[in-house]
Amino acid sequence: MHDIKIVFAGTPEFSVPCLTALLAGPGQVVAVYTQPDRPAGRGRRLAASPVKEAALADDLPVRQPATLKDPAAVTELAAFAPDLMVVVAYGLLLPPAVLATPRLGCINVHASLLPRWRGAAPIQRALLAGDTETGITIMGMEAGLDTGPMYLARTTPIDPRDTGGSLHDRLARLGAEALRAALPGILDGTLHPQPQDPRLATYAKKLTKEEALIDWTRPATAIERQVRAFDPWPVAETRLGQTTLRIWEAYAVDTTADATPGAVVATGRDGVEVATGEGRLRITRVQPPGKRPMSAADYLNAHRLDGQHLG
Numbered sequence: 001m002h003d004i005k006i007v008f009a010g011t012p013e014f015s016v017p018c019l020t021a022l023l024a025g026p027g028q029v030v031a032v033y034t035q036p037d038r039p040a041g042r043g044r045r046l047a048a049s050p051v052k053e054a055a056l057a058d059d060l061p062v063r064q065p066a067t068l069k070d071p072a073a074v075t076e077l078a079a080f081a082p083d084l085m086v087v088v089a090y091g092l093l094l095p096p097a098v099l100a101t102p103r104l105g106c107i108n109v110h111a112s113l114l115p116r117w118r119g120a121a122p123i124q125r126a127l128l129a130g131d132t133e134t135g136i137t138i139m140g141m142e143a144g145l146d147t148g149p150m151y152l153a154r155t156t157p158i159d160p161r162d163t164g165g166s167l168h169d170r171l172a173r174l175g176a177e178a179l180r181a182a183l184p185g186i187l188d189g190t191l192h193p194q195p196q197d198p199r200l201a202t203y204a205k206k207l208t209k210e211e212a213l214i215d216w217t218r219p220a221t222a223i224e225r226q227v228r229a230f231d232p233w234p235v236a237e238t239r240l241g242q243t244t245l246r247i248w249e250a251y252a253v254d255t256t257a258d259a260t261p262g263a264v265v266a267t268g269r270d271g272v273e274v275a276t277g278e279g280r281l282r283i284t285r286v287q288p289p290g291k292r293p294m295s296a297a298d299y300l301n302a303h304r305l306d307g308q309h310l311g
Contacts, residue, residue, distance in 0.1 A: 003028070004026060004027035004028065004083045004084065004187055005027065005028055005030045005080065005081055005082050005083050005084075006022060006027045006028065006029050006030065006082060006083065006084050006085070006086060007029075007030060007031045007032075007033065007077065007080055007082040007084075007085045007086070007102065008022055008029055008031070008032045008033070008051075008055075008085075008086050008087075008088075009032075009033040009034070009085060009086070009087045009088070009090040009092075009094075010032075010033075010034060010051045010087065010088040010089055010090050011034050011035045011049045011050075011051050011089060011090055011091045012049065012050055012051070012089050012091075013050040013172070014088065014089045014111070014168060014171070014172045014175070015050070015051050015088040015089045015090075015172075016050050016051060016054045016172070017172045017173055017175065017176035018086065018088045018109050018172075018175055018176050018179050019032065019051060019054055019055065019088075020054070020176065021176040021177075021179050021180050022086060022179070022183075023058060024180075026183065026184060026187060027083070027084070027183070027187065029060055030061070030080050030081075030082065031060070031061045031062075031063060031077075031080045031082075032051060032052070032055035032060045032061065032062050032063070033062075033063050033064070033065070033077075033090065034049045034051040034052045034055070034062065034063075034064055034090070035049055035064065035090070035091050035092060036064045036065075036066055037049070037052070037064070052064070063076065063077075065092075067092065067093075068092055068093065068094060068095060068098050069093075069095050071097075073098075074095075074097045074098055074101065077098060077101050078101050082101065082102040082103070083102060083103045083104050083187070084102050084103070084104045084105070084106070084107065084186070084187065085098075085101070085102045085105075085106040085107070086106075086107055086108075086109070086179070087106055087107065087108045087109070087141065088108070088109040088175065089109075089111075094106060094141065096143055099141055099142065099143070104186065104187065105140060105141065106140075106141040107138060107139065107140055107141060107151065107182075107186060108138075108139045108140075108141050108146070108148070109136060109137075109138060109175045109178065109179055110122065110136065110137045110138075110139055110146055111123050111134070111136060111168075111171045111175065112126060112134055112135065112136075112137065112204065113133070113134060113135045113137060113153055113155060114137040114139060114146060114150055114153070114196055115146075115147075115196040115197060115198065115200045115201035115202070116131075116200065116201070116202050117134075117202055117203075117204040118145055118146035118147070118201055118202070118203055118204065119145060119146065119203050119204035119205055119206070120204060120205065120206040120207075121204045121205065121206055121207045122134070122204040123164055123167050123168050123171060123229075124164050124204075124207055124229040124230065125202075125204035125205075125229075126158065126167075126204075127158065127162065127163075127164060127167065127225055127228055127229035128225050128226060128229045129225075130221075130225055131158055132157065132158055133155050133156065133157050133158055134155070134156060134158055134167070134171070135153055135154050135155035135156055135171075135174065136153065136154045136171060136174045136175045136178045137150050137152070137153045137178075138150070138151040138152045138153070138178055138179060138182040138186075139151065139193075140193050147196060147198070147201075148193070148196075149193030149194055149195050149196065150193055150194050150195075150196060151182045151185070151186060151191050151193045152178055152181060152182040152191070153178075154174050154177065154178040154181075156170060156171065156174055161228070162228065163228045163229070163231040163232075164228065164229050164230060164231050164232065164233070165231055165232045207230075207233070207234060208234075209234045211226075211230070211234070212230055212234040212235060212236050212237050213236075213237060213238070213239075214226065214236055214237065214238045214247065214310075214311065215311070216238070216261035216262035216274065216275070216276050216277065216310060216311045217261045217276070217277040218276060218277050218278075219252075219276060219277055219278035219279060220252035220253065220276040220278060220279035220280055220281040221252045221278075221279070223236075223250070223252070223276060223281050224250055224251055224252045224281060227247050227248070227249065227250045231248060231249075235247070235248065235287070236250075238262075238310045238311055239310065239311055240308065240310055241308075243288070243289055244289060245286055245287070245288060245310070246286065246287035246288075246293070247283055247285075247286060248285040248286065248287060248293045249283070249284045249285035250271075250281050250282060250283045250284060250285075251281070251282050251284065252279055252280070252281060252282075253273060253279060253280040253281065253282045254279065255273075255279060255280045256279070256280075258275065259275035260275060260309070261275055261276050261277050261311070262274065262275065262276075262309050262310045262311035263275045263308075263309050263310075264305045264306065264307065264308045264309070264310065265280060266280075267300055267305050267306055268297075268300075269297050270282065270284070270297075271283050271284040271295075271296040271297065272286075272296050272299075272300070272305055274310055283296050284296050286299050288303075
């Protein structure tokens with residue numbers, strides 16, 4: 001199986017463990033596809049994706065087409081004569097001509113237990129929904145959005161304190177493990193994919209900055225999930241007078257709200273308690289404009305919040 005040629009396609013940090021796993025075999029990674037360099041940081045200089053950096057460190061050929069719909073891009077891909085294409089959070093649409101190019105087709109490492117949370121933001125949507133478990137699905141790719149047959153799934157419980165960041169990192173590692181487990185059977189044809197049940201499908205739409213704004217009329221448990229899901233991006237936030245306060249850490253408190261949603265009802269060493277539509281939310285870590293994240297207790301040393309109203 002060492003003569004099997006594999007093309008890898010991925011872009012963010014989430015994809016890197018899977019690329020590393022492929023380098024251990026079976027098969028040979030003959031090319032890596034990743035999105036074009038993007039402006040990043042305060043200087044807005046062009047920055048390579050994490051996958052590009054990892055590929056160059058291993059002297060792998062890197063291709064960065066702006067689109068794969070261009071016939072020239074399809075021709076270039078075909079020149080690698082791939083047996084299989086492995087796609088992990090690539091971020092570009094694979095048209096039918098690309099899907100048909102590898103001899104064994106294309107497979108995707110998806111960060112949910114399909115058919116739940118098809119789409120762009122499965123990790124955050126699982127947290128927002130209050131799911132108690134999630135996982136990785138190795139899926140055969142077809143024209144539909146994450147609709148292809150499933151080769152293998154691995155589950156992981158969602159801890160009550162998981163954030164978007166912690167769950168991302170755990171699923172990245174689990175994705176690499178699942179890929180290593182599935183790859184031999186996919187390559188030799190002994191692992192047969194099972195169709196998804198479309199009746200169970202849910203859609204994980206892309207995150208937007210607008211979703212970060214906290215609606216204090218919602219239950220405290222829902223706002224807590226929002227804070228955890230949006231760490232590290234886009235980070236939950238609330239209006240405080242003429243400024244915006246980012247909320248990095250908060251917990252629902254089993255106490256009657258007993259005030260208008262958004263009203264600060266208690267402050268102290270343990271944090272800032274805010275009334276919600278159902279219960280209270282205790283904020284323990286915040287970030288004022290232009291400052292680093294800090295404990296709520298440190299924030300209270302310089303800011304008086306008693307009697308204030310958020311939102």
